[in-house]
Amino acid sequence: xxxxxxxxxxxxxxxxxxxxxxxxxxxxxxxxxxxxxxxxxxxxxxxxxxxxxxxxxxxxxxxxxxxxxxxxxxxxxxxxxxxxxxxxxxxxxxxxxxxxxxxxxxxxxxxxxxxxxxxxxxxxxxxxxxxxxxxxxxxxxxxxxxxxxxxxxxxxxxxxxxxxxxxxxxxxxxxxxxxxxxxxxxxxxxxxxxxxxxxxxxxxxxxxxxxxxxxxxxxxxxxxxxxxxxxxxxxxxxxxxxxxxxxxxxxxxxxxxxxxxxxxxxxxxxxxxxxxxxxxxxxxxxxxxxxxxxxxxxxxxxxxxxxxxxxxxxxxxxxxxxxxxxxxxxxxxxxxxxxxxxxxxxxxxxxxxxxxxxxxxxxxxxx
Numbered sequence: 001x002x003x004x005x006x007x008x009x010x011x012x013x014x015x016x017x018x019x020x021x022x023x024x025x026x027x028x029x030x031x032x033x034x035x036x037x038x039x040x041x042x043x044x045x046x047x048x049x050x051x052x053x054x055x056x057x058x059x060x061x062x063x064x065x066x067x068x069x070x071x072x073x074x075x076x077x078x079x080x081x082x083x084x085x086x087x088x089x090x091x092x093x094x095x096x097x098x099x100x101x102x103x104x105x106x107x108x109x110x111x112x113x114x115x116x117x118x119x120x121x122x123x124x125x126x127x128x129x130x131x132x133x134x135x136x137x138x139x140x141x142x143x144x145x146x147x148x149x150x151x152x153x154x155x156x157x158x159x160x161x162x163x164x165x166x167x168x169x170x171x172x173x174x175x176x177x178x179x180x181x182x183x184x185x186x187x188x189x190x191x192x193x194x195x196x197x198x199x200x201x202x203x204x205x206x207x208x209x210x211x212x213x214x215x216x217x218x219x220x221x222x223x224x225x226x227x228x229x230x231x232x233x234x235x236x237x238x239x240x241x242x243x244x245x246x247x248x249x250x251x252x253x254x255x256x257x258x259x260x261x262x263x264x265x266x267x268x269x270x271x272x273x274x275x276x277x278x279x280x281x282x283x284x285x286x287x288x289x290x291x292x293x294x295x296x297x298x299x300x301x302x303x304x305x306x307x308x309x310x311x312x313x314x315x316x317x318x319x320x321x322x323x324x325x326x327x328x329x330x331x332x333x334x335x336x337x338x339x340x341x342x343x344x345x346x347x348x349x350x351x352x353x354x355x356x357x358x359x360x361x362x363x364x365x366x367x
Contacts, residue, residue, distance in 0.1 A: 001064070001065050001066060001067065002066040002067075002068075002070070002071050002097060003062060003063065003064045003065075003066065003094070003095070003096045003097070004062070004063050004066055004071075004074070004085075004096060004097050004098065004099075005032070005034055005060050005061070005062050005063075005088060005090060005096040005097070005098045006060050006061045006062075006063060006098075007034065007037075007039050007048070007050050007058045007059070007060035007098065008039065008047055008048040008049075008050070008060075008099075008112070009046075009047050009048070009117065009121070009122075009125055010061075010074075011060055011061050011114060012117075012118060012122050012125070012126075013029070014122070014126050015122065015125050015126050015129055016063070018126050018129040018130055018133065019073055019074060019077045019129055019133060020070050020073055020074070021073065021133065024063070028063060028064055028065050029061050029062070029063055030061065030062045030064075031059070031060075031061060031062075032059075032060065032061070032062045032090050032091065032092055032094070033057050033058065033059050033060070033090065033091040033092075034050075034057070034058040034060065034088055034090055034091065034098065035056070035057060035090075035091045036052060036053065036054055036055065036056055037050050037051065037052055037053060037056050037057075037058040037088075038050075038051050038053040038056035038057070038058060038111065039051075039058045039059075039060075039111065039112045040108035040109070040110065040111060040112055041108065041109045041110055041111070041112040041113075042106040042107070042108065042109065043106070043107040043108065043109040045106065046117070046120075046121040046124070046125065046152075046261065046262070047081075047125075048112035048117075049101055049105070049106050049108065050098065050099075050100055050101075051103065051108065052103075057091070059114075062090065062094065062096055071085075073133065073136065074099075075141075076132075076133075076136055076141055076144075077129065077132060077133065077141075078099050078141075079141030079142075080140075080141035080142055080143075080144050080145025080146075080148070081101070081145060082101050082102065082105050083099040083100065083101045084099065084100060084101070085097045085098070085099060085100075086098060086100045120262065121261075121262070123158075123159050123162070124152065124155045124156050124158075124159050124261055124262075125155070127154075127155035127158045127159065128148075128151050128152050128154075128155035131151050131154065131155065131182075131189075132144055132151060134182060135185075147185065147186075150186075150187055150188075150189075150216075152261045153216035153258055153259070153260065153261065154189065154214055154215075154216055155261070156216065156217070156259065156260070156261040156262070156263075157215070157216040157217045157259070157298065157300065160217050160259070160300070161217075161298075161300065164289075164300070166289075166290070171198075171200060173197055173198030173199075174197065174198050175195055175196075175197045175198075176195060176196050176197070176204070177193060177194070177195045178194040178195060178196070178207060179192075179193065179194040180192070180193045180194075183211065188213055188214060188215055189213075189214040190211060190212070190213055190214070191211065191212055191214055192209070192210070192211050193209075193210050193211070193212070194207055194208070194209055194210075195207070195208055195210065196208060211296070212296050212297060212298060213296060213297040213298065213299070214297075214298050215258075215297060215298055215299040216258045216259060216299075217258070217259045217265065217299075217300045217301075217302065218256055218257060218258050218259060218268075218299065218300070218301055218302070219256065219257060219259055219265040219266070219268035219269040219272065219301075219302045219303075219304065220253075220254045220255070220256040220269070220301055220302070220303045220304065220350050220354075221254055221255050221256070221269040221270075221272065221273055221281065221284070221303075221304040221305070221306040222254040222255070222287075222304070222305050222306065222351070222354040222358070223255065223273065223277070223279055223281065223305075223306045223307075223308040223310060224305050224306065224307060224308065224310075224358065224365065225307075225308055225309060225310035226307060226362075226365045226366045227309075227366075228310055228311075229333065229334045229362075229366065230310055230331055230332060230333045230334060230337075231310075231331075231332055231334065231337050231358070232255075232277060232279070232308070232310050232314060232315070232329055232330065232331055232332075233252045233253065233254065233329070233330050233332060233337075233351070234252075234253060234254070234255055234276055234277060234327050234328065234329055234330070235250055235251065235252050235253075235327070235328045235329075235330055236250065236251065236253075236319075236325070236326060236327045236328070237249055237250050237251070237326070238250070238251040238253075241347075246347075248347065251347065251348065252330070252346065252347070252348060252351065253348040253350075253351055254303075254348070254350060254351050254354060255269075255272050255273050255276045255277055255279075255306075256272065256350075257271070257272035257275070257276070259302070265289075265302035265304075266284055266304070268302075269281065269284060269302070269304050269306060270284075270306075273306060273308070275318070275319070275320050275325075276318060276319060276325070276327050276329075277314070277316065277318055277327070277329045278314075278316055278318050279306075279308050279310075279314065280308065280309075281306035281307065281308050282306075282307045282308055282309070283306070283307045284304045284305070284306050284307075285304060285305040285306075285307070285361070285365070286302075286303075286304055287303040287304055287305055287353065287354060287357045288301070288303045288353060288357075289301065289302050289303065292350075301350060303350055303353065303354065305354060305357065305358065305361075305365075307365065310331060312331070314329065314331060315328075315329045315330055315331045316328075316329050317329075334358070334362065337355055337358075338355055338358075338359060340355070341355035341356065
């Protein structure tokens with residue numbers, strides 16, 4: 001049996017139980033302290049690191065009675081981030097092990113606040129851990145670490161989803177899930193599920209086999225200059241038209257991007273405008289929020305019009321090299337933009353929605 005000292009996110013009992021796949025008895029978790037160490041936040045990451053520091057005091061939990069299987073699960077969860085178990089002696093004299101990384105592994109950013117972490121990151125971390133631990137027998141820790149940006153994005157989407165309530169006044173039935181498994185995982189994931197659900201006329205449906213694509217939430221923004229009365233669209237190669245056999249593989253669309261963990265949709269819209277078009281958005285108008293294809297995808301769109309200054313030199317070729325983006329901006333007058341929508345020359349449904357929203361709100365925005 002092993003005893004481990006947890007100073008960081010695994011102090012959160014629901015996360016620890018998710019990783020271990022079992023619940024804990026209260027007497028196997030005790031608050032304690034490790035002397036001459038401090039817990040620092042890691043820059044740009046939702047977890048901390050333990051730093052040896054004379055006079056420091058790292059508060060945490062001591063988990064005793066851990067089995068070899070428990071430690072193997074913990075090693076899998078921590079292994080992709082270069083955290084290794086080392087022996088320590090706690091302030092009360094008890095021997096334990098703790099996950100420690102190399103001092104230069106991460107860049108620190110002030111002392112870590114556990115309660116603040118719980119408020120901001122605990123729910124996302126639990127969702128992410130559930131997905132990570134599903135890969136225990138199929139992936140290496142290094143493979144999971146490579147997928148972690150996508151795993152976190154999917155987890156953050158679930159956090160945002162829990163806050164969603166459109167108020168549609170729809171049927172409040174129940175769904176019974178018999179089986180759920182991941183059929184594929186990569187940049188996106190594909191889930192297969194066996195379920196039955198309440199029927200409008202009473203009773204339950206037969207068992208149904210369904211599949212759905214698991215993506216993250218995305219923010220879409222159409223820059224509009226009310227003084228010059230024109231919009232900015234972006235053009236880039238898209239694999240959807242390619243896969244469908246469409247001869248027009250380059251696609252006109254609003255600026256768009258996945259909502260990163262911790263971001264609000266509005267923050268994402270502004271960030272993507274800078275990254276894709278070198279634009280600063282002055283104000284955001286909410287156009288719509290909803291699922292892009294609720295019958296087969298978790299994808300959820302937050303759609304905005306962004307008021308911006310769009311002079312003639314705003315049309316550029318831009319994009320992040322780190323994401324292999326090659327994006328061309330195009331300035332289009334309001335009249336030409338609406339003509340495109342009326343002639344069905346817009347092949348992007350959210351962009352068509354934005355066109356007709358702009359018809360309705362243009363006078364207000366220009367005033």
